[in-house]
Amino acid sequence: MTVANIATGREELARVMRAATPLIIFAAVASAFVNLLMLTGPLFMLQVYDRVLTSRSEETLVTLTLLVAFLFVIMGLLDWARAQAMARVGARFQSCLDGRLFDSTLAKAVSDADRTSGQALSDLAAVRQFLCAPVLIALFDMPFAPLFAVMIFLFHPLLGMVAFAGGGILILMTALNQWTTRRHGAKALRAASEAEALAAGFLTGAEAILGMGMGDAARERWQRLRRRGLWHFIAASDRAAALGAATRSFRLFLQSAMLSAGAWLVLHEQLSAGAMVAASILLGRALAPVEQLLAGWPLAQQALAGWRRLARQLAATPRRPPRTRPPVPRARLGVRDLVVIPPGERRPALSGITLELEPGQALGVIGPSAAGKSTLARAVVGLWPASAGRIVLDGAGLAQYPPDALGRHIGYLPQSVRLFRGTIAENIARMALCPDPEAVVAAARMAGAHEMITAFDEGYDTLLGDESRLSGGQRQLVGLARALYGAPKLLVLDEPDANLDSVGSARVNAAIRAMKERGGAVIVIAHRPAAIAECELLLTLDAGRQRAFGPRECVLGEQVRNSAEPRARLTPVARP
């Protein structure tokens, strides 16, 4: 991805942050007042030591105490208000990006070779957490640290020099801490997320792992990553702890040093006792944000890395501009000179594909493994874009349809069916919030799944929290019903009978017949001859290229002739 592209992601994030500008300004202004009110303590100290104790005026003491109590209440309220404002900045940031990132993550999951897009949702949480964290508030307080140092300077230049020199050393130590822990911190995070991804994969395939005695190997691989992560974590945390301890000790020493310098000046009658104590308190206030920054630095680092990854992901999945929806299409599919390159690959998995499908027709796609059959299915349903050539549905290119609208016109049964947490009815209704019960039952009947579903105690309301409740064949039928839900115009079935017996296969064929009768078009990817029984058209693929396309009998006849004459060239059959 180019820098310019990433910049569009950064700009999108910045735009979301800009929407929270009034809240951030409020927090900054509140911080200014909080920091000014922080002077209350030192000034009170100054007054008590230098005025009350010398004048012995109880009246002044009471007045000062009441005033101080009032100012501290105001300070507390402002401190609370700025924390509330920043919590809302974080919450708003997350809620503005939640939906966009969910869409982007889904889009990336089918188009991304490394499949790490799930990271984006935790990155969003990390940035939100940082926006509400004390470390960010410390950043607001930071600009006031020099102001406090200048005030100390006004008490006496020697104290000012102690404050500036000490503060400078502390900032250097903080930077050193950041620098020495960054590399290990990043490696620990990377190992942790790799281990998480590996474990997620293993959990999905738990049956294969336990069934084939792969448990030890799987655990060892996962533990290796975890150990690597722990090693880097310990290395980073040892360094951070050493520098953190040194910084804390130095900060405490600095306050004592300030008192010593102050006491020396008092002994030489160059400073009052009140100023001595006030300077020490002011120093504490000036250094507090530095220490808070130090403590919250890992969170800041995580948020910064998350921000970069979010920008990259948003840039890689730009928002599609709103489109004028083409009308509901007829089931006319045209594919011309199609070339498809799978995500992350350089070589096409499919090239030179040209076919046409009319309403009421079914096309069978056959060919050996890795011929590109599933790739064609993914391209036709709009999951993988055409690298060259065109796919048109009723004359309009697929890109003209907003993705959800296109999805409603297409029913897709992928090679491996995944059902989601919810009832069977919700799954058939494609997880719609308000499923249409009649359409659910109609789709289930068409898929031949109705009797199977009603045989469950809870029928359509059977919860599929755990997919293992359904057999492979049952899952396939529910998947087929989901594909048929909402009367799509085009049905794409990728090996629909892979897990079905002959009765199940007959049900699939009946569904294909019904689709054709109502004027829909069907593409069936098949390995078994029974699956193409309802297909009048046949496309044969081999090593990503179209070998033949035409009426089924012609293509099959041609295949038989070619296998009888192995040297003969395969010639495309004329289009019907």
Ligand SMILES: Nc1ncnc2c1ncn2[C@@H]1O[C@H](COP(=O)(O)OP(=O)(O)OP(=O)(O)O)[C@@H](O)[C@H]1O
């Ligand atoms: N997600 C992917 N990323 C990269 N390459 C892929 C991906 N999916 C498939 N391919 C490649 O595309 C080519 C065609 O694969 P495809 O799944 O379309 O074959 P197929 O004909 O459906 O095979 P099968 O009958 O075994 O399911 C293969 O070389 C495969 O390696």
